[in-house]
Amino acid sequence: xxxxIQTEKLIFEYExxxxxxxxxxxxxxxxxxxxxxxxGQFIAVLGHNGSGKSTFAKHLNAILVPTDGTxxxxxxxxxxxxxxxxxxxxxxxxxxNPDNQIIGTVVEEDVGFGPENLxxxxxxxxxxxxxxxxxxxxxxxxxxxxxxLSGGQKQRVAIAGVVAMEPKCIVLDxxxxxLDPVGRKEVLKTVQRLREEKKxxxxxxxxxxxxxxxxxxxxxxxxxxxxxxxxxxxxFSQVEKLKQYRLDVPQVTILADELKKRxxxxxxxxxxxxxxxECISSQYTHGNRTGMDG
Amino acid sequence: MIRDITIGQYYPAKSILHRLDPRVKLVSTLLYLVSxxxxxxxxxYLVATLFLIGIIRLSRVPFGYIVKGLKPVIMLLMITxxxxxxxxxxxxxxxxxxxxxITTAGLRNAVxxxxxxxxxxxxxxxxxxxxTPNELTDGIEALLNPLNKIRVPVHEVAMMMSIALxxxxxxxxxxxxxxxxxxxxxxxxxxxxxIQRAKAMIPILVPLFVSAFRRANDLAMAMEARxxxxxxxxxxxxxxxxxxxxxxxxxxxxxxxxxVVAIGRYVxxxxxxx
Numbered sequence: 001x002x003x004x005i006q007t008e009k010l011i012f013e014y015e016x017x018x019x020x021x022x023x024x025x026x027x028x029x030x031x032x033x034x035x036x037x038x039x040g041q042f043i044a045v046l047g048h049n050g051s052g053k054s055t056f057a058k059h060l061n062a063i064l065v066p067t068d069g070t071x072x073x074x075x076x077x078x079x080x081x082x083x084x085x086x087x088x089x090x091x092x093x094x095x096x097n098p099d100n101q102i103i104g105t106v107v108e109e110d111v112g113f114g115p116e117n118l119x120x121x122x123x124x125x126x127x128x129x130x131x132x133x134x135x136x137x138x139x140x141x142x143x144x145x146x147x148x149l150s151g152g153q154k155q156r157v158a159i160a161g162v163v164a165m166e167p168k169c170i171v172l173d174x175x176x177x178x179l180d181p182v183g184r185k186e187v188l189k190t191v192q193r194l195r196e197e198k199k200x201x202x203x204x205x206x207x208x209x210x211x212x213x214x215x216x217x218x219x220x221x222x223x224x225x226x227x228x229x230x231x232x233x234x235x236f237s238q239v240e241k242l243k244q245y246r247l248d249v250p251q252v253t254i255l256a257d258e259l260k261k262r263x264x265x266x267x268x269x270x271x272x273x274x275x276x277x278e279c280i281s282s283q284y285t286h287g288n289r290t291g292m293d294g
Numbered sequence: 295m296i297r298d299i300t301i302g303q304y305y306p307a308k309s310i311l312h313r314l315d316p317r318v319k320l321v322s323t324l325l326y327l328v329s330x331x332x333x334x335x336x337x338x339y340l341v342a343t344l345f346l347i348g349i350i351r352l353s354r355v356p357f358g359y360i361v362k363g364l365k366p367v368i369m370l371l372m373i374t375x376x377x378x379x380x381x382x383x384x385x386x387x388x389x390x391x392x393x394x395x396i397t398t399a400g401l402r403n404a405v406x407x408x409x410x411x412x413x414x415x416x417x418x419x420x421x422x423x424x425x426t427p428n429e430l431t432d433g434i435e436a437l438l439n440p441l442n443k444i445r446v447p448v449h450e451v452a453m454m455m456s457i458a459l460x461x462x463x464x465x466x467x468x469x470x471x472x473x474x475x476x477x478x479x480x481x482x483x484x485x486x487x488x489i490q491r492a493k494a495m496i497p498i499l500v501p502l503f504v505s506a507f508r509r510a511n512d513l514a515m516a517m518e519a520r521x522x523x524x525x526x527x528x529x530x531x532x533x534x535x536x537x538x539x540x541x542x543x544x545x546x547x548x549x550x551x552x553x554v555v556a557i558g559r560y561v562x563x564x565x566x567x568x
Contacts, residue, residue: 061519085521093519100509101516105304105427105460112531117521125531143306147463161520 004169004201005037005060005091009069012055012224029055031224032069037203039168042195044212045205046235047221048246054096056221057173057205061093074168089118092162096174098154107149107157108133108142114165125164132163135197136190152183156190163194169201170194176208184208209236210250213271220245237269252276303462305423309354312424315540316433322547323421329551330410330417336565338558339409345550346413355423363419364412371411378404422459429532431456435525436534449525461509468505472498 012030015023029052037043047053058064059071062078074090076083092114095101104110108129115125133139136156146154155175162170172191176184188211195202204211212218218235220228222245228235235242239257242249249257256270256279265283270276306312311319330342350357364371382400389396422430431452438448473483476497483494 058515063515063519085523088519088521093516095512095516095519097509097512099464100512103457103460103513103517103520105456106306109426109428109531113517113522114520116528116531117523119527119529121529122531122533125529129531145304145306165520 003036003072004039004041004074005035005203006072007033007035007059007069008072009034010056010059010066010071011068012052012059012064013067028224030059030066033221033224033226035219035226037169037201039201040199041216042202042214043204044215044218045203045221046207046209046212046218046247047205048207051221051245052224053205053207053221054173055224057093057171057203060091060169060171060203062087063093089165090167091169091171092165092167094155094158094162094170094172094175096177098151098158098178101158102146102154102161105145106142107138107144107146110146110157111160111164114161118165128164128166129160132160133157135163135194136160137193150183151179152186155179155183155187159187159190159194163198163200167200169203171203171205173205174207175204176206176211184211207247209242209247209253213250220247232271233269235269236271303422303459304426305355305359307354307424309352309424310539311349311353311420313539314424314543315534315536316425316429317436317534318536318540318543318547319421319425320430320433320437322543323418325547325551326417327414329554330413332551332555333558334406335558335561335563337561337563338554339406340563341550341554341557342413345554346416349420350416353420353424355420360416360419360423364415367411367415371408374411375404375408378407427456427459430459432530432532432534449528453525457513461506464509465502465506469498469502472501 010030010033011028013026013028016025016027018024031052033056035043045053045056055064059066059078060073062071062073062084065071065079071078073087076087076090078084078087102110103113111129111132112125115128120128129142130139133142136159138153138156138160141149141153141157146157149157159170159172159175170191175191176187179187191202191204192214194200204215206212213232213236215232218228218230218232219226220235220242227245228238228241236249236253239249239254250271252273252275253270256266256276257268259280260266260268264280266276266279270279326345333339333342350360379396379400380394382397382403383395385397385399385402387395387397388401425433434455435448435452438446438452442448473481477483481494481497483491483498485491486494
């Protein structure tokens with residue numbers, strides 16, 4: 001499998017300024033991050049506010065370029081000015097605030113904005129707009145004004161706008177942070193559908209752990225560094241460590257962890273309710289009452 | 295209250311006016327606005343009124359919705375009317391109050407001016423009601439394209455306009471929210487004289503500006519992320535092509551202008567002082 005995104009010793013520094021605008025020092029938002037994403041993978045980056053995860057996301061689209069180290073997107077170095085537009089086309093980006101990323105006043109015109117910028121011929125733009133609106137399930141809203149849509153619907157339009165540019169990889173920077181639970185579910189379902197139907201690589205930046213249980217690999221960031229990496233099961237089994245990085249561990253994982261500590265024979269890193277329920281019920285049906293006597 | 299402002303907003307409907315080429319609508323609106331000042335008799339007003347009613351019917355925008363758009367300009371309208379009413383000294387005196395008097399010429403001017411302004415606003419808002427900001431931008435861009443040769447950044451200006459229009463409702467909603475938040479903490483926007491009321495607006499404007507800049511920053515980033523790099527090399531999803539109905543509309547507006555000028559100037563119709 002080819003590398004979709006690769007970063008090597010990525011460092012990014014902000015300049016700190018005093019009130020008169022003089023530089024008084026630098027602060028490291030990203031400190032030596034090495035990440036490797038293969039084509040078609042679903043990668044999640046977790047971290048609490050200020051962990052550097054959003055700054056990291058902006059590097060994948062060349063909105064920010066590294067202070068030191070390198071980012072390759074689809075084999076292209078984001079630092080090369082002549083590769084800028086190719087990088088942005090291969091890695092589409094969805095941002096947090098749905099209102100601030102919709103440019104068009106009609107849904108279909110907004111979805112067409114990206115292809116227009118790429119110089120796609122008119123007929124093909126229409127085709128792409130229709131296809132991408134269908135892919136996010138918003139085709140029936142194509143003539144609507146984005147202002148009248150719910151947060152989840154707006155975010156799906158924003159995703160369609162990125163899909164219409166036919167990127168190989170979609171970076172979602174906290175796409176659900178400003179949505180209600182219903183909107184969050186909508187957006188996550190849409191992302192999952194895109195992965196299945198369009199086989200795009202997805203990088204999801206978030207601080208909701210529930211959203212990443214299906215990921216192929218999870219990176220946890222804290223203070224600009226990758227502090228944990230592994231499969232969801234590997235990550236979720238380290239409840240204490242996750243709490244230390246101020247992440248909200250899903251309730252079912254905490255419950256499973258507590259039960260395990262009390263001696264119930266439950267494996268580490270339970271991700272879903274059904275999984276836990278099955279573990280508990282199997283303990284009874286098999287007559288295995290380990291730890292239940294005490 | 296503040297969300298009721300409808301000027302400059304698009305009203306989605308399926309009408310012939312909605313389907314017209316934006317260039318036709320822009321040129322026609324301009325001609326219509328100019329035409330309002332090319333006649334002085336009541337006959338001209340009748341023609342203009344009939345034309346406007348016809349256009350409103352064609353647009354399928356509800357009349358009430360259009361009237362709502364007039365609300366924010368009532369103040370301006372009143373000022374114009376009052377000035378015209380009292381400052382014109384010619385003609386027969388109709389009413390005399392203290393040092394002020396209303397003359398026939400004053401009354402006539404006030405009424406004409408009010409009608410002109412109302413028609414002007416309705417006419418131009420009909421254009422924005424029936425044209426999406428994107429179409430409007432495309433239209434302006436196409437019409438002003440010759441200016442590109444003298445290095446006027448036509449595309450950029452047009453893009454800025456369309457974005458401004460897109461953010462009107464969002465910023466209005468935000469203003470509403472900020473006002474409510476300030477009112478909840480005891481701010482008073484309704485009492486006091488004009489200066490006090492203007493001062494009360496400062497705690498609304500400051501957060502509004504801060505958030506507008508933040509939004510602008512986000513939006514610029516989102517546009518760049520979607521490969522926006524100015525007008526060069528850009529294709530159009532909805533390129534402008536004149537169709538039969540567009541040519542017909544050009545003919546109609548030309549006929550209207552000719553008619554309104556001819557009738558307004560040469561048909562001697564007089565009702566009382568008008």
